[in-house]
Amino acid sequence: MSWDLFVGDGKPHRAREDEEAWRRIPDPPRWRTQSPTEPPVFDLPDGLTVAVNAALHLRRPLLLTGAPGSGKSTLARLLAHELELGTLLRWHITSKSTLTDALYQYDALGRLHAVQARQAAPTAAAPTAPGAAPDPQAATSPGGTSAVPAKTPTAPGKESAAQTSAAPGKAPAASGKTSAVSGRTPAVPDKTPAGSDKTPVAPSSAPARPEQNDTSAADVARFVTLGPLGTALASSRPRALLIDEIDKSDLDLPGDLLDVMENGHFTVPVLARAADGPYRVRGSDQDTYTIPEDGTVRLPLEHFPVIVLTSNRERTFPAPFLRRCVRFEMPAVTEPALSRIVAAHLTDGDPATAESETIAEFARRVEGGDQLAVNQLLEFVYLVSAADPSARDELKKTILRDLGDA
Ligand SMILES: Nc1ncnc2c1ncn2[C@@H]1O[C@H](COP(=O)(O)OP(=O)(O)OP(=O)(O)O)[C@@H](O)[C@H]1O
Ligand SMILES: [Mg+2]
Numbered sequence: 001m002s003w004d005l006f007v008g009d010g011k012p013h014r015a016r017e018d019e020e021a022w023r024r025i026p027d028p029p030r031w032r033t034q035s036p037t038e039p040p041v042f043d044l045p046d047g048l049t050v051a052v053n054a055a056l057h058l059r060r061p062l063l064l065t066g067a068p069g070s071g072k073s074t075l076a077r078l079l080a081h082e083l084e085l086g087t088l089l090r091w092h093i094t095s096k097s098t099l100t101d102a103l104y105q106y107d108a109l110g111r112l113h114a115v116q117a118r119q120a121a122p123t124a125a126a127p128t129a130p131g132a133a134p135d136p137q138a139a140t141s142p143g144g145t146s147a148v149p150a151k152t153p154t155a156p157g158k159e160s161a162a163q164t165s166a167a168p169g170k171a172p173a174a175s176g177k178t179s180a181v182s183g184r185t186p187a188v189p190d191k192t193p194a195g196s197d198k199t200p201v202a203p204s205s206a207p208a209r210p211e212q213n214d215t216s217a218a219d220v221a222r223f224v225t226l227g228p229l230g231t232a233l234a235s236s237r238p239r240a241l242l243i244d245e246i247d248k249s250d251l252d253l254p255g256d257l258l259d260v261m262e263n264g265h266f267t268v269p270v271l272a273r274a275a276d277g278p279y280r281v282r283g284s285d286q287d288t289y290t291i292p293e294d295g296t297v298r299l300p301l302e303h304f305p306v307i308v309l310t311s312n313r314e315r316t317f318p319a320p321f322l323r324r325c326v327r328f329e330m331p332a333v334t335e336p337a338l339s340r341i342v343a344a345h346l347t348d349g350d351p352a353t354a355e356s357e358t359i360a361e362f363a364r365r366v367e368g369g370d371q372l373a374v375n376q377l378l379e380f381v382y383l384v385s386a387a388d389p390s391a392r393d394e395l396k397k398t399i400l401r402d403l404g405d406a
């Protein structure tokens with residue numbers, strides 16, 4: 001691997017005459033890439049398998065608390081892989097996240113444009129939504145910013161949070177002709193037969209009404225996209241869902257989330273109003289899911305998603321939320337664990353003797369209270385093997401810098 005990709009003289013440094021200079025940048029390190037077929041390398045801290053198994057048996061979310069880089073997301077990927085739960089669904093929380101974002105988005109603006117395009121060219125088929133009936137809902141949502149009204153008769157009681165503010169202005173939903181519809185193998189193959197009593201939500205491969213997307217009120221389904229939680233709940237088998245950084249959320253979100261997690265159902269009001277289902281909608285994994293005619297997804301407990309919530313301890317959570325989670329605190333990483341992790345990532349399992357002093361120093365710093373993440377150590381060890389020896393001290397200062405030292 002060539003170290004000096006950039007020297008600062010402004011001239012392209014090509015390996016070969018006919019190759020652009022950027023082609024000299026080597027492949028990324030292994031821990032930066034996510035193979036869909038290979039499990040991630042993960043050194044399990046003591047007690048974590050017990051917590052994971054407890055959460056699985058109880059069908060409770062696992063709440064992982066720990067410093068940045070302590071392996072929380074990696075554990076979620078490993079769990080999804082080992083339990084064959086398909087592609088890991090992710091919901092990254094910010095202070096602006098709402099439960100509705102995670103359940104579904106309704107692109108009112110896209111729908112309005114489609115209706116306008118049809119009205120402007122009544123005889124020619126409009127490219128996005130040919131022949132669909134105008135939707136008064138869309139026409140009364142100028143700018144796509146208005147929320148879908150919250151009143152729905154089909155799912156009383158438990159849906160208030162889900163019915164607030166539909167996310168506006170998102171990209172139009174799928175045409176309804178992708179993935180399972182077109183015959184592509186879905187990310188998670190359905191194991192439950194369509195129409196089974198146990199799955200009120202039909203699997204993605206269930207036959208859907210062929211013309212629903214063009215000629216009826218169900219056209220609206222094309223403008224609905226399920227968010228990661230909605231996708232997990234609409235799937236006819238358990239999925240793995242990573243809800244990252246729940247501690248960054250607005251105060252009410254954990255409570256709103258509990259409501260859906262406890263009851264396993266939510267309503268998409270705009271579909272409930274259309275009452276012309278079943279609807280095929282796109283999930284956050286780009287597969288297609290079927291929502292029953294009343295616009296309500298109901299999930300049986302045995303298909304409950306395997307949920308990993310992560311927190312960097314930026315806030316505490318209310319007791320009613322905590323009592324419904326299995327909690328685990330990621331411990332500070334030890335020197336033997338660091339040696340194993342470096343070996344697994346960088347030397348194909350051989351002990352990383354060359355950098356044992358660096359590993360010991362890293363462990364001492366962590367024990368002494370420095371905020372350091374495992375990937376910093378991996379990155380330093382990876383780079384010193386490629387860099388000019390003269391760059392070592394500078395690299396150490398740059399890469400192994402305390403994360404609390406902004
Ligand atoms: N126990 C471990 N075994 C192997 N690799 C680890 C371990 N802990 C962390 N890593 C490595 O450190 C990197 C960061 O891990 P990960 O993204 O899972 O951390 P995180 O806790 O989710 O961090 P953040 O809070 O910033 O999202 C990954 O590249 C991962 O491979
Ligand atoms: Mg993470």
